[in-house]
Amino acid sequence: QVTLRESGPALVKPTQTLTLTCTFSGFSLSTAGMCVSWVRQPPGKALEWLALIDWDDDKFYSSSLMTRLTISKAASKDQVVLTMTDMDPLDTATYYCARTYYHRKFDPWGQGILVTVSS
């Protein structure tokens, strides 16, 4: 069974850096085709793709946010970390990680973590 779980702070202050961890099980990020993505969703709004890391350690970012994002594999092989710098109240959202197959399908998704940006 494949599962993913997001963890990190629920509240960050403006200008701070957000660090989120996706802990997964049931698949290997070393297997060809396997990727992990981050997607966010502001309250009441649509999904927005942020970043993806693939089995070959290639990294891809949203063009509108790429200067603020870094995605990486953690030392433990079952975690992916996303950092987002210079947080703003507009970044308040639920952040999801999802297993992604060949960049084409996101399945399954983690439960999401609500991050609020406020002073």
Added chain:
Amino acid sequence: EIVLTQSPDTLSLSPGETATLSCRASQYISSYLAWYQQKPGQSPRLLVYDASNRATGIPARFSGSGSGTDFTLTISSLEPEDFAVYYCQERSTWPPAVTFGQGTRLDIK
């Protein structure tokens, strides 16, 4: 950058009816299109990938079609649990990126 436009924004139907949801891409995307269902307070769930392939465990009343720039998700004989928000998603090869549509809300009439 590719833009996905979903229509309508909201669709109001009754159980038993057929829902037809549209997703239009601003550029040719072959068949690299997926559909997701999201219920309130839940994570999105993959329904269809590569335009017409149902994901594991998805009922046969969900079907996807289309290629190129125009895609459709059809939900036949709506069940009460089908009322949710639906998103389409594409993957572009250059620049490498992923885009989601703005969503279609399917409401009970």
